[in-house]
Amino acid sequence: MSTQNLHVAVVGAGLMGADHVQRLARRTAGATVSAVVDIDQERAQAAADMASPARTFSSVEDLIKAGAAEAVVLATPGFLHEEALLQLIDAGIPVMCEKPLTPGPESSLRVVEAEVAAGQRLVQVGFMRRFDAGYRQLKNIIDAGTYGELLMLHHQHRNASVPETFTNEMVIHDSVVHEFDAVRFFSGEEISNVAVRTGRHTSKGTELVRDPQLVTIQTSSGLLATVEIFVNAKLGYQVLTQAVFEEGVVKIGESAGPTVIAESRTGSAIDQTYHTRFVEAYDEEIQQWVNSVATGVPVGPSAWDGYATAAVCGAGVSAQQSGEITSVDMAHKPALYA
Structure with missing residues (x-):
């Protein structure tokens, strides 16, 4: 996959998600924000407007059905991560998941097991430090x-x-x-x-x-x-x-x-x-993740790191x-x- 036009969807349009939309649109080489997903469509549209002409969706399921993303940044609250991650892994879509992977070890282990069953590392966890x-x-x-x-x-x-x-x-x-x-x-x-x-x-x-x-x-x-x-x-x-x-x-x-x-x-x-202490770390994290999706060689913290x-x-x-x-x-x- 080429980094020249990697279509990235941001799931979750809150403070962190909106920050990632701006980062991808303005400071990340080789990436285009193709979609923003949020149950609050007004909030989704406000974030999408920062990366026009990004599309908006109200669910990960709708995003996958539309084929609107080659990769996803997951920035919803942690208790929503497991369901989204399992859907994205099943669809074979690489994910940069903000910490935590999930709120508990049992649910995190289920994500690890799904990734193992898929036979490839698709999830990077957002330990930006x-x-x-x-x-x-x-x-x-x-x-x-x-x-x-x-x-x-x-x-x-x-x-x-x-x-x-x-x-x-x-x-x-x-x-x-x-x-x-x-x-x-x-x-x-x-x-x-x-x-x-x-x-x-x-x-x-x-x-x-x-x-x-x-x-x-x-x-x-x-x-x-x-x-x-x-x-x-x-x-x-x-x-x-x-x-x-x-x-x-x-x-x-x-x-x-x-x-x-x-x-x-x-x-x-x-x-x-x-946001100020680690702004450069966030930028580097997302840039390296985009690059790794292009090469197919994972570089960041894995689903196992999230589980552990x-x-x-x-x-x-x-x-x-x-x-x-x-x-x-x-x-x-x-x-x-x-």
Whole structure:
């Protein structure tokens, strides 16, 4: 398939879907937005107008019947993913699915099994941090053994605030999910157990979240990682990583831009949302996905990565509730993802 005119449909015309429509139409080489799918046709049309002459549909089924897309970006809420993914896999249509693959390990495993039955990788999961320049640089340092063996990872994930409806479970499923994938990405290993601890909590938070929380993670080889998750930090949006090696420490993510020294002060700006912090990662993610559809060689996180992370999230929620170290229960990894 040629990237000169890859017809891409965006399913879901909310904030993320509309952002992807603009990205595909204005900043992605070799792609054309051929359709926008949303049950809200007014919203679908508003997104389609950014990529005229894109067509609109109210369902994935209608999109497939019309033959209006060679590939799909799936940006609906996670609970709608399984049905759409199973339809698209059955139709043989490549999909870039925003995280999560599905909200739970059981449904994610059904997607994996459908893809295995189809005999080819069709799904890429939107863990965009893997395409961030700092993440790639740190991954290269780890793999090269530049400073010896990786001994520990420390992550800090801070949001300015979250809605009043944000829950403890969402801390794991919507926020720490990225660090779970990061630990797997950096280490190349599966996560074997998770623990969650809480202590003093902010008076600036919401009633449904004990904030901040400290998550500890251990991989199959014994690598330890920590995550400070603070979703009402007020200071802005920060994603920081510190890797501890035998012969050094490497930090990434500390500055959103230039450091300014003036008027007896020094400092740098802090991003306010993930849209600015990871905009280049999103662009690179979609560009590489479009290129991979053209070559038929998958390059990004797979359906297995989506399933494995969902399994860790399940253990993470259990650890939140029990206060105990909780093992991650996972299926056998199919040869398709070797």
